[in-house]
Amino acid sequence: MADKQDEKKITPRSEDFAGWYNDIVLRAELADYSPVRGCIVFRPDGFAIWEALRDELDRRIKKTGARNAYFPLFIPQSFLKKEAQHVEGFAPEVAVVTHGGGKELEEPLIVRPTSETIINHMFAQWIHSHRDLPLMVNQWCNVVRWEMRTRIFLRTAEFLWQEGHTAHATREEAERETLTMLEVYRKFAEDFLAIPIVAGRKSAAERFPGAEETYTIESLMGDGRALQCGTSHFLGQNFSRAFEIRFLDENNQMVHPWQTSWGVSTRLLGAIVMAHGDDQGLRLPPAVASTQGVIVPIWRKADDRDAVLNAARAALNELENANVRVRLDDREGLTPGFKYNDWEMRGVPLRIEIGPRDVASGEAVMARRDIPGAAGKSKASLDGIAGHAQSMLAEIQKNLLAQARAAMTANxxxxxxxxxxxxxxxxxxxxxxxxxxxxxxxxxxxxxxxxxxxxxxxxxxxxxxxxxxxxxxxxxxxxxxxxxxxx
RNA sequence: CGGGGCGUGGCGCAGCAUGGUAGCGCACCUGCCUUGGGAGCAGGGGGUCGGCCGUUCAAAUCGGCUCGCCCCGACCA
Known part of the structure; x- marks a missing residue:
């Protein structure tokens, strides 16, 4: 019996952090390995997190004035070589396409590891006057970096990200933009992902190849290792010189614009797992959870069933009307205990248990994912359940950040x-x-x-x-x- | 690329030393019965043991080669 239990449990975090991390990602069905080395499949529950994160960040990026665009996956190989540090930094990990249409290509194409080169090639054709500036574009896309060693979400050969690229008339304006985006990222990570951040500058050795200055939002994971969660680069005029981007300023002088680039990636999914997960599984901040609450109905006798399910459906209805992302787990033949463990594994922030006793007293048991065991359980009246749930979700969101911050401070x-x-x-x-x-x-x-x-x-x-x-x-x-x- | 580990039903594993033609738990299907922290009973379906070559009457088991995966390190978001 003990063996059966152990088999269902994930590797304890304290015993083997990497094993624990992999267990959660796989068992919570966030992602799976693919037939291609280093590439992963984002399963619906994992992709839903990315979508939530993407939608929110996209809003925040657009608020700063950037607009979305899309540039090609393939880039002429020669483009990479135009900026000396850039090519040095990326050449070793670039995938190269040499054949197409059954023939060898005249010039090999690289699969973008990042898009500075091709975007700046286009910028050179779009920027002629100071009136064309600032030019601020962002793109959501996949990039490929042939990493020696990969880790699910944290470092995969192909990953999804957003990359913003901006060009400005003055150095000061570009520097300001770099820091503006760093702050957008910091707030996003803390407010939305509940991940505590240290915002800072990178050392020269850790700088993005081709950047004059790189800024980072850095966090600390549960095992005491740091994770770079996002970067914002001040590129100076390195790329605008390399790609001959020039414009006439107010004084009729032909000058190069000053640039920035900034990005966050699907690595953030790994950060969420590592920052919040526990030995029961994933713990999702309510803001990113596609299912914020799950209602588990409980009955013993057949005649309890209808009353319980009716109460559960009424609660479901009220919660949905209040825009709480909730679902009713009315699967037959599974015990409540199984369902509790199942939803805890999947990281659902709030569980609402409704049984005959609750129906009789007009209450429900609210179980918070951020506080394990009995300590996280409390009662709330079914009447006005949505209000209870909403305030509890808000508390959970805050508490997850507080817990993660306390861990970071302690470390x-x-x-x-x-x-x-x-x-x-x-x-x-x-x-x-x-x-x-x-x-x-x-x-x-x-x-x-x-x-x-x-x-x-x-x-x-x-x-x-x-x-x-x-x-x-x-x-x-x-x-x-x-x-x-x-x- | 260096070090470590591992490839046997969907998953986790045993079997391999002393070769004899594959077994257990979970999951799955059917039925009954169940539901307040991973239920129970009964009956089922599913694998040729990563691949190739060799030894042998006979290979999951022995030998050689090879492919792949995971973890740790160098490289990196």
Whole structure:
């Protein structure tokens, strides 16, 4: 019997984080492996999360003034080579199409790993005057990067994302745009995905190939490893020079525009799983859950059945009318216990249990996914159930962020010596964030990486600290940086 | 590419040392009975053991080769 139970359970998070993560993704039917190495299938429950996330972010992006467009999947190979750092960064992981229509192509096509090159090629033809600026486009698409090692959602050979590309008349305006989008991402991650974020600058080593500055929203997962959840790049004039984008400014001078690009990907699905999941399975923030609440009817005797189901349907109706995304699990032949476990695995934020006792008392049992076990159960009157559910969902949304933030805070350590840093990063698995003074030099960063496997995740914005000494070389350091082992 | 693990019904595994023609749990189908934390009983269907070659009267089991997957590392969103 114990064996039967164990088989149904997922790998405990504390025992094997990677195994736990894979179990949840597969068992909650978010995604499945595909016949193609490194590529995954997004199953309906997983894709629904992406759709919810995409719809919300799309609204927020459009509010900043960007509009959606679509550029081709294939890019002439020569385009990649136009920007020196860019080609160096991406060439090794690019898929190349050499044949089409039964013939070898005159010039091979690459499958986009990102679209700076082809978009800027088009920008060069669309931008002639300062009146054409700013030009702000965004596209939702797939990209391909031939990664050596893949992890479901976190790093797949093909992934879905949005990439925004903008061109501006002045450096200042482009820099402002970079930070505006970083803030859009930060708020989106925290308010919608309930994932706590550190917003900061990347070190030169971690910068996007071709960018002058890269900013990141970084988070910490349950195993103490950091995950880059989104990036916003200030490209300077690197691409506008490489692709000869020029315009006449107000002074009749021919100049290159200043540019940005920014993106988030389906990696965020992995972030949701890792930031919120527990040993029972997935825990979805109500905002992204396609099913926010599930009603489980319970009856013993046949004559209870109708009364229970009637009450359940009435509740369903009221909740639907209040725009709560709810469903009734009236599957026959399954015990309530099975259904509880099933919906908990799938991450549904709120469960509403209605049995004969509840019908008699005009109540329902509300079970919150964010608080496991009996502690998360309470009663609510069936009359006005929608209001109860809505306020409870709002609390769950807030609480998931609070829980994740508490975990991140508990795993962030201010470290004053190199020995302490090594200690924190020792052993397998993550070590959380090490908040250190760093002089900013690549030598010290490399030393840390080589000796602890931690890398610079972010140099947090808005620091108001007095200068200190680099934990590695003891030279003066004007800023603190967060180092961690990363996904 | 280096290290580790693994390929046997849909899933998880046993069988392999001492070769004899495949078994268990879950899931599935039918019926009865059940439903407040992963129900029970009975009866069913489904695999030729990743692939190839070899040894043998006989291979899931022995030998060789090969393909694939997962995990850890280097690369990266």
């Amino acid at each position: 962030t350590h201010s470290v004053a010596s190199y020995a302490r840093l090594q200690e924190q990063m020792a052993g397998e698995g993550g070590g959380g964030f090490a908040d250190i003074y760093w002089c900013g030099r690549a030598e010290c960063e490399t030393k840390i990486r080589d000796e602890t496997r931690a890398t610079c995740r972010a140099i947090p914005l808005n620091q108001s600290l007095s200068p200190g000494q680099c934990v590695v070389c003891a030279e003066p350091a004007s800023e603190r940086a967060l180092f961690a082992k990363a996904y």
